[in-house]
Amino acid sequence: MPGTFRHPIIAITTKLVEEKDPFLPGEAAAQIGYWYVQKVQQAGGIPILIPPCEEVDQSCLQDLLSRIDGIILTGGVDVNPALYGQEMHPRTDQPRPERDNLDFALLAAAEEKGIPILGICRGMQVMAVSHGGSLIQHLPEVYPDALHNLPDNQYVLHEVELSEGTKLAEILNSGIPKVSVYSKHHQCVQTHPGYISSAVSEDGVIEAIEKPENLFQLGVQWHPEVGSDPRIFEELINAAKEFSQNRKDS
Numbered sequence: 001m002p003g004t005f006r007h008p009i010i011a012i013t014t015k016l017v018e019e020k021d022p023f024l025p026g027e028a029a030a031q032i033g034y035w036y037v038q039k040v041q042q043a044g045g046i047p048i049l050i051p052p053c054e055e056v057d058q059s060c061l062q063d064l065l066s067r068i069d070g071i072i073l074t075g076g077v078d079v080n081p082a083l084y085g086q087e088m089h090p091r092t093d094q095p096r097p098e099r100d101n102l103d104f105a106l107l108a109a110a111e112e113k114g115i116p117i118l119g120i121c122r123g124m125q126v127m128a129v130s131h132g133g134s135l136i137q138h139l140p141e142v143y144p145d146a147l148h149n150l151p152d153n154q155y156v157l158h159e160v161e162l163s164e165g166t167k168l169a170e171i172l173n174s175g176i177p178k179v180s181v182y183s184k185h186h187q188c189v190q191t192h193p194g195y196i197s198s199a200v201s202e203d204g205v206i207e208a209i210e211k212p213e214n215l216f217q218l219g220v221q222w223h224p225e226v227g228s229d230p231r232i233f234e235e236l237i238n239a240a241k242e243f244s245q246n247r248k249d250s
Contacts, residue, residue: 008069009067009070010240012037012071019133021161038225040233044234052096061109064074070237072119073107073119076121077096078122080100084133115238116216123167124220125219128138133189143204156184160222219238
C-alpha cells in the first residue's frame with residue numbers, strides 16, 4: 001500500500017573472476033568484496049549483485065531499473081582507455097569489455113531515471129569517462145609523490161580535503177575540512193565534464209566528484225567500504241528511500 005516502508009534495494013556491480021572455483025570445476029565466478037554488501041546491509045538497504053555481461057539487453061536493463069532504488073559502481077579493473085581516446089599505457093589492465101559494457105550502460109540508464117548512484121574507485125572513473133572525461137593511466141608518472149597503492153595491493157590510509165559547500169562536505173564534514181580515507185589505485189580522474197570536484201588529496205589527485213543538482217550522484221576515488229565510517233552508505237540509503245517513495249507516489 002502507498003506509504004508503506006520498505007528497505008531500498010541497492011544494485012552492486014561485480015567483476016568476472018576467472019580463477020577456477022574448486023567446487024565448480026571449469027567455472028568462472030562473478031563476485032565482489034563482501035565489505036560492499038555489509039555496508040549496504042548495515043545502512044538499512046538490501047544488496048543485490050549484478051553480474052558483468054558482454055552484451056547488455058536493454059529490455060532486461062530497464063526491467064532491473066524498475067525494481068531497484070540505488071546503484072553502487074564498484075572498484076576493479078581499469079577502464080578501457082579507448083573509451084576516453086587514449087592508447088593503452090603499459091601499466092594499464094587489459095580491457096574487460098563485459099565490465100565496461102555493463103557499468104556504462106547501467107550508469108546511463110540510471111541517470112535518465114534519477115536513480116541514486118555511488119561510484120567507488122573504478123566506479124568514479126566510469127562516471128567521469130561516461131561524460132567525456134579522461135583518466136591519468138599511471139599516477140607515478142604525473143604525481144611522483146603520490147602514494148595511493150602500497151606493494152601487494154595494500155590499502156593506503158591518507159587524508160583528503162573536502163570542498164566547501166558540496167554534498168560530500170555535507171555528508172562528512174563535522175567541522176573538520178579533512179577526513180582520513182583508505183585508497184588502493186594507480187589511476188585517477190583527470191577531467192570530469194558535468195561534475196564538480198568535491199575532494200582532493202594533498203598531492204593534487206581528484207578524490208571525489210559529484211552532481212550537486214541530482215538527488216545523489218557521487219563518485220569517490222577511495223574505498224569507503226573499508227574502515228568503520230558508514231556515512232556515505234547511509235546517505236546513499238537515505239537518497240534511495242526518497243527516490244523509492246517519490247517513484248511509488250508518482
